[in-house]
Amino acid sequence: MMxxxxxxxxxxxxxxxxxxxxxxxxxxxxxxxxxxVSEHTIRRDLQKLAQDEICKRVYGGAVSHLKQSANFETRMTQSVAEKSSVAKRCAVLS
Known part of the structure; x- marks a missing residue:
């Protein structure tokens, strides 16, 4: 059933x-x-979702809200192994 x-x-x-x-x-x-549905219906729906802070309206549609990133001190301690691996690979290239 649809x-x-x-x-x-x-x-x-x-x-x-x-x-x-x-x-x-x-x-x-x-x-x-x-x-x-009509263009007006979609505009109304996207406006409602934007009011509920689910998305941000943009020309021609909407984008989801990006999650707020942590502060700099917190980010420094996250994904350290991955960051180190990227740095090592970059060092080889230079």
């Missing part, structure tokens, strides 16, 4: 949120075709 996204805004917005989580962005024109 969901009538035009009749169920909460399900439609949840689906858009899933796409944002998977892809990091959505394009309004693609959503219109995918969900079979």
């Amino acid at each position: 969901i009538d996204y035009d009749a169920f805004p909460e399900q439609r917005q949840f689906y858009i949120q899933q796409l944002l989580n998977e892809n990091g962005r959505v394009v309004s024109a693609d959503l219109i075709k995918l969900l079979g």
Whole structure:
């Protein structure tokens, strides 16, 4: 059974949120075709998701909010082995 996204805004917005989580962005024109709803409906949905701080509206669609990175002192102690490995490989190149 297929969901009538035009009749169920909460399900439609949840689906858009899933796409944002998977892809990091959505394009309004693609959503219109995918969900079979109007441009105005997609704009309204993206505005609602932006108000809920799930995404940021951009021209032609939306992008997911990037997680805030930790402060510099915290980042210095994260992924030390990976950073060291990259540094060693770079040193060989120079």
